[in-house]
Amino acid sequence: MSRQTIAVVAVALLLVAGVVPASTAAASSSSNAYTGTHVSFDVQGSTVTDYTVEDATVVQSIGVQSTSQAESDSGGGLLGAGGGLDLSATVNVDLAGLSLSTTTQTSATVQAESGATLTAHDENNGILVVEPGDESQVVVANLSTNAEASASGENQVEVTTADGTRATFIAVGNASVTVNEQGNVTGQVGTNGKVVLRAYPDGKTEAETQAEELIASGKAAGEVYAGTAAEAGAKASTSVVTYANETTMTAKQTGESTVNVTVDRTSETGKVLITSVSEAAVGTTENLDVAVSGGTAVEVSSYSDLEGALGSDRSAYMVKQHASGNATVFVAFNHFSERTASISGADDGSSGGDAGDDSGSTATSSGSSPGFGVVTLVGALVALAAVLFVRRE
Incomplete structure (x- = not known):
């Protein structure tokens, strides 16, 4: 030769x-569609359509419009007896135009002409956060065929799709949600408010129910997903969802078995951090340790003790194990402004993270054949x- x-x-x-x-x-997007590891959807005119989490369609379509424009278009027909917006009558709203504006390795943001944003987080729960911008917004979500919805006060609407997938719409701060006359979900979100959608394609655990209550009550600072999107052999990832106002959160992996989450708030009021961690991020979830800003936090066994730490003289944490091998870690910061929670597991040598990795970037799932990567090709x-x-x- x-x-x-x-x-x-x-x-x-x-x-x-x-x-x-x-x-x-891990994710791809075009001018009107997004496909991530866990979440996918299309943007068609004025609605986000076929919002899918783990191959289960949770919402058929969702859109927004400024409250003032919605009232004007209806000729005042959306106003209730007290002059406020009648969400149960909110059916035919002329929704604002949408465009897929930005995407990252763990999220996609849709911008509305009314000033609102809809941000999808590409994680296990497929969290979608609707924020109003500078003006109050109406939110309209049409459910899939044969889905059922039931309201629990003004803060939560429980949804069960035809295939049994569960999801919850949660109103945070200056916001509300309900079920309208057609059995779909409507809401209103004002300045400093949010409407949050969380999906449970694998079923809802007791820890996830508690997370919903913390979010709805305004006691949750935010959520972090650490390594839960990583596949075997991939680098562990971190992503952040912020719920509290005037709050910034960052998360990064340090070493093979520790995740550091820093929460910075202008208010001193204590909040709870909800963190989902996998073995890819912390080595093992069986024996987790939590330290807050260099000091030891006390481990508690009840949610009442967890919330009791808010405003007290000591932070607290609670760990809930899941059959999947992941764990939910609730960290109650007793006060702020800037605090860091370090969540560590024993290093058993099987962690998918990289020692000394500070990037916090999302892992990319491999589409190549097992064991036939770039290094193998070079050797061959x-x-x-x-x-x-x-x-x-």
Whole structure:
């Protein structure tokens, strides 16, 4: 075999090696659609359509409009007896135009012409957060066929789709949600408020029910997903969802078995951090330790003791294990402004994280055949070139 032939084979293998990374993207988006590891949807005109979490369609369509425009378009027909918005009558609203504006490795944001934003978080619960911008907004969500919805006060609406998938709409702060006359979900969200959608394609656990209550009551600062989106062999990921106002949160993995979450609030009022962690992030979830800003936090066994730590002289935490191997860690910061929670598990050598990794970036799932990555291809290239050269000689 000639040297030229060897060169051609080498180039061919390198071209294949170059294709592999491009097929490992965790999420893709076009001008009107988003497909992530867990979440997918389309943007069609004035609605986000087919909002799907783990292959289960949770909402058929959802859209927004400014409250003032919605009232104007209805000729005042949306106003109730007291002059406020009658959400139960909110059916035919001329919704604002939408566009898919930004995407990251763990989220996608849709911008409305009315000033609102709808941000989808590509994690296990497929969290969708609707924020109003500078003006109060009406939210209209049409459910899939044969779905059932029931309201629990003004803060929560429970949804069960035809295939049994459960989801909850939660009003946070200056917001409310209800079920309208057609059995769909409507809401209103004002400045400093949010409407949050959480989905449970694998069923809702007791810990997730408690998380909903913390979010609805305004006691939750936010949520962090650490490593739960990582697949075998992939780098552990972190992503953040913020619920409290005037609050910023960052999360990153440090070493193979520790996740640090920093919460910075302008208010001193204590809040609860909800963190979902996997073995990919902390090595093992069986024996987790939590420290707050360098000091030891006390472990508690009840939600009442957890919430009792807010405003007290000591922070607290509680761990709830799941059959999947993941765990939910609730950390009650007794006060603020800036506090860091370090969540650590024993390093058993099986962690999917990288030691010293501070990026907090999302892991990309591999689309290549098992064991046939770029490094393997380079090794195969060297070996093949050597064999062919020996045969030539």
